[in-house]
Amino acid sequence: MVTLQPAAAQTPPTTDAITPSDLQLRLKTFASDSMMGREAGTQGAFKATAYIAAELERLGLTPMGENGTFFQNIPLGVQGRDANSRVEVDGRSLSLWKDFAPLPNIPTLFPFSTDGSRDGVEAVYAGRLGRNPVLTPEQAEGKLIVYGAPLDANGNPSFEIWAAGGLDAYPTAAAIAVATLDITPAQALQFLQSSLPQLLDEQPDGSAPLGMLLSRRAAERLFGRPLERLLPRQVGPRVSLEFLSTNEVSEPPARNVVAVIVGSDPALRHQYVAIGAHSDHLGLLQGRPLYHDSLRAFNAVVRPEGEETPWHPPTPRETSRIREIRDSLAAVRPDQRDSVFNGADDDGSGSVALLELAEYLIHAPERPKRSVLFVWHTAEEEGLYGSEYFTDHPTVPRDSIVTEINVDMIGRGDSADIENGGPGYLQIIGSRRLSTELGDLVEAVNTRDNHGFTFDYQYDVDGHPQQYYCRSDHYMYARYGIPIVFFSTGSHRDYHQLTDEPEYVDYDKLAAVTTFVLDLAQSVANLDHRLVVDKKKPNPKAPCVQ
Ligand SMILES: [Zn+2]
Numbered sequence: 001m002v003t004l005q006p007a008a009a010q011t012p013p014t015t016d017a018i019t020p021s022d023l024q025l026r027l028k029t030f031a032s033d034s035m036m037g038r039e040a041g042t043q044g045a046f047k048a049t050a051y052i053a054a055e056l057e058r059l060g061l062t063p064m065g066e067n068g069t070f071f072q073n074i075p076l077g078v079q080g081r082d083a084n085s086r087v088e089v090d091g092r093s094l095s096l097w098k099d100f101a102p103l104p105n106i107p108t109l110f111p112f113s114t115d116g117s118r119d120g121v122e123a124v125y126a127g128r129l130g131r132n133p134v135l136t137p138e139q140a141e142g143k144l145i146v147y148g149a150p151l152d153a154n155g156n157p158s159f160e161i162w163a164a165g166g167l168d169a170y171p172t173a174a175a176i177a178v179a180t181l182d183i184t185p186a187q188a189l190q191f192l193q194s195s196l197p198q199l200l201d202e203q204p205d206g207s208a209p210l211g212m213l214l215s216r217r218a219a220e221r222l223f224g225r226p227l228e229r230l231l232p233r234q235v236g237p238r239v240s241l242e243f244l245s246t247n248e249v250s251e252p253p254a255r256n257v258v259a260v261i262v263g264s265d266p267a268l269r270h271q272y273v274a275i276g277a278h279s280d281h282l283g284l285l286q287g288r289p290l291y292h293d294s295l296r297a298f299n300a301v302v303r304p305e306g307e308e309t310p311w312h313p314p315t316p317r318e319t320s321r322i323r324e325i326r327d328s329l330a331a332v333r334p335d336q337r338d339s340v341f342n343g344a345d346d347d348g349s350g351s352v353a354l355l356e357l358a359e360y361l362i363h364a365p366e367r368p369k370r371s372v373l374f375v376w377h378t379a380e381e382e383g384l385y386g387s388e389y390f391t392d393h394p395t396v397p398r399d400s401i402v403t404e405i406n407v408d409m410i411g412r413g414d415s416a417d418i419e420n421g422g423p424g425y426l427q428i429i430g431s432r433r434l435s436t437e438l439g440d441l442v443e444a445v446n447t448r449d450n451h452g453f454t455f456d457y458q459y460d461v462d463g464h465p466q467q468y469y470c471r472s473d474h475y476m477y478a479r480y481g482i483p484i485v486f487f488s489t490g491s492h493r494d495y496h497q498l499t500d501e502p503e504y505v506d507y508d509k510l511a512a513v514t515t516f517v518l519d520l521a522q523s524v525a526n527l528d529h530r531l532v533v534d535k536k537k538p539n540p541k542a543p544c545v546q
Contacts, residue, residue, distance in 0.1 A: 016363045018356045018514050020507035026352035027411075027502045031344035038343060039283025040197070040379035040386070041076050041250025048279055048351075052257045052376055055355055059362050061259040064373065064395050074389040075202075076254035076379050079104065079114065080195035082244035087212070089222060089239050097193065099218035101181055102243050103211035104196050105203060106383060111168055111543060112176070112211035114203060114245040118144070121174040123222050123236035129161055129178050133169040134232040140170035144239050145209075146219060148227045149180045159184040167211070168543055175210040175241055179219040179227060197382035199389055200247050210243050254280070256386045257376040258395055261361045263525065265369035272373040272396055273525045274404040274482075275357060275517065276387065276473050277350030278380030281343025282496060289337035290498060297325035299493040305418075306495030308466070344502040346495065349411035351376055353514040360518060368525030370402065377473045380408075387473035391480055398480060402531050403438060403524050406474035406486045410513040411505035413489030420456065423509060426516075427488045428455045429468050430475075435483035437532045438524070442485055445523050451516045456490070463546060470544035479544070481537035485520075487513060 014022040030051065036044030053070040056063070065071040081102050087094040094100045105114045121144045127134045129147040149157035150164030159180045161167060167176065181189075192213070219227055222236040257279065263269030301318045303309040314322060329335070342348070354374050361372060373396060377386035391398065412418075413425040432439030446453050459468045469475060474484040489509065494500040524531060538545075 014356070014359060016360055018360050018511055018518065020511045022356055022359075023352050023510050023514065024502070024505075024507045026355055027344055027348050027505060030352055031342040031348040031502050033340045033342065035342075037283035037341040038279060038281040040254040040280040040382055041252070042283060043252060044283065045254065045280050045378060046252040049255050049257050049376065049378070052279060052351065052355065056257070056259045056358065059359055061358055061362060061374070062262060064258040064260045065256065066395065070257050070259055072256040072258055072390060072393075072395060073253040074256060074378060074386055075200045075249065076197055076382070076385055077200040077247055077249040078195040079198040079200070080246045081193065082246050085243045087239065087241050089218075090237050094218050097189070099181070099215045100177070101184075101189065101192050101213040103213065104192065105198065106196070110162070110211050111208055113206050113208045113243070115243055116206045116210060117240070117242040118174040118210060119240050120238040121241070123239050125223060125227070125230045125232060125234040125236070127232040129164045129166050131165040133166060135170065137170060137172060139233070141172040142174050144175045144177060144241070145170055145173045146214065146222060146236070147176070147178045149178065149183060157183060159188065171208065173209045175212065177212050177214045177219070179214045179216055181213040181215040181218075184213060195246070195248070197379060197385065198247075199385050200249060202389070202392065210241055254378045254386065256378050256390050258390070259358065259374045260396075261358065261367065261372045261374075263369050263371040264367040268369045269371050270400055271370045271530065272401050273368070273370055273521050274373040274375060274401050274477070275354055275521055276375045276377060276404055276406045277354050278347045278378070278386065278408060278473055279351050279376040280378045280381055280386070281346060281348075282341035282381055285339040285341065285498060289339040291335045292338040292499060293329040293333075293335040294326050295338075295497065296493065296499045297322045297329065299497060299499070300325055304493055305491040306493055306497050308491040308495055338498045341496070341498060342501050344500050344505050345409045345411045345492070346500055347380070347408045348502070349409060349505060349510050350407035353407055353410060353510065353517065356514055357518055357521070368522050370525040372521060372525060373401065380473055384473055384476055387476035391476045398482075401477065401482050403435075404474055404477040404482055404484045405517055405521060406472055406484060407488070407513070407517060408472045408486070409488045409490070409495075411489065411507070411510040412492045413509060414506060417492035418490045421490070422454075423512070424452050424454045425489060426453045426455055426513060427459055427468075427490050428457060429460045429486040429488070430478060431460075431485040432535075433469070433484070434478060434481060434535045434537070435531050435533050437534070438483045438485060441523055442520060445520045446516070449519045451512070451519070453516060467546045469546040475544050479538050479540040481533060483531055483533060487517065489513065
């Protein structure tokens with residue numbers, strides 16, 4: 001009888017050098033349909049993280065997860081609203097989802113308590129939601145703060161309460177309500193009603209305000225007149241609230257993968273240059289599978305940046321352009337249904353780049369002086385939970401991490417993907433937000449080693465509406481004052497679409513970015529001093545501000 005070969009042995013081995021073909025080989029495995037979209041807390045993500053750990057084991061890296069393994073399990077689970085949550089005004093109950101909708105705890109958006117009761121608290125009207133609070137913190141303390149709907153750029157009432165700012169203005173209030181329930185679209189309401197991924201051991205301690213949306217009817221019942229006719233600081237009746245949540249831990253567990261290449265300098269090896277990517281993605285499409293080529297043709301015309309471009313019904317002109325593309329593809333191959341979010345670029349590209357860096361460095365003739373810490377974060381797509389957990393519970397002393405280099409989506413960026421795109425196109429974010437020296441070093445390495453990248457800094461501007469600074473794992477390091485730099489080749493038609501597949505990745509580009517990260521990491525690791533932090537450190541528990 002023949003012995004069955006383990007799966008890993010069937011893939012041809014990669015070489016020590018960082019090459020386009022090694023990266024392609026790895027990505028074909030990592031972003032294959034068999035990984036089922038790598039959604040954190042599912043079998044697919046479990047399998048993908050097992051592949052990373054098996055490679056690290058084979059290469060001989062030092063495990064730096066928990067209990068001597070490469071893994072750090074995170075307490076990811078789903079949290080829903082318990083139907084017994086209630087709000088009472090003058091002894092009369094408001095109706096859940098019709099009159100009030102509890103807000104979930106999304107640390108970066110709504111830093112609210114999800115469980116707790118507040119008895120007989122006084123309601124106070126605080127004007128429209130916005131960045132300029134009308135109450136003093138003392139006036140808001142222990143009260144139910146009721147806001148009118150914020151105004152959008154055209155002066156119309158808006159349901160987009162997170163874009164308005166100001167939700168976190170009164171951290172000592174008992175509860176915060178915004179009267180937007182009637183204008184909240186069904187899809188957004190469904191989101192509030194659904195069970196959301198959470199770190200179940202890191203819920204706010206209950207002293208944070210409860211949060212909810214209120215219907216106009218309920219808000220007017222509170223104050224006895226239309227909100228338009230209320231003056232800020234108007235006081236209403238006493239209200240009692242009790243919010244409850246349901247919690248379910250993910251099985252199999254979601255897990256970060258953590259490994260180290262020990263530095264060569266006995267004095268400096270206790271400091272780490274961290275390099276990060278996220279191994280998870282969006283999983284499987286719920287509902288009917290879609291035709292791959294048709295979807296791609298549609299997005300090429302209507303959503304050139306994928307999920308980043310808002311959907312709109314195509315105009316007649318656009319429809320004929322979509323048909324043209326679809327028909328020319330159909331002439332080459334039959335269109336096929338697809339239901340797997342492969343996440344080849346997002347962030348398969350960064351995940352396999354880290355493996356190539358590990359493979360290069362472990363066999364390099366000379367190791368860097370400082371140690372190199374590799375972290376494949378999980379649950380980035382759900383809300384940066386893997387990196388939040390790792391930085392709250394680091395497996396090396398937090399202060400020993402001298403910088404974090406984050407790569408997320410680094411395999412695209414040609415002229416068909418993005419304006420000004422091309423072989424040297426690279427977006428860079430955050431490089432000078434804590435350390436001017438790091439920002440300068442990034443530029444110097446690009447010039448010194450002839451990488452020839454043209455850095456696009458536009459997404460790094462303060463207040464940029466796309467908020468990239470707050471939207472990938474590097475932020476979780478930056479909030480603790482660790483200098484970070486984030487590299488990405490940017491968004492494209494396949495971003496968060498079923499069509500983000502290995503066949504559309506530019507492997508020469510991916511190899512070039514990976515090699516640049518290598519040179520940068522080595523430069524920081526070999527500095528004769530620790531990178532100087534010359535900017536103000538943020539409050540690690542405050543919401544991110546770009
Ligand atoms: Zn993503």
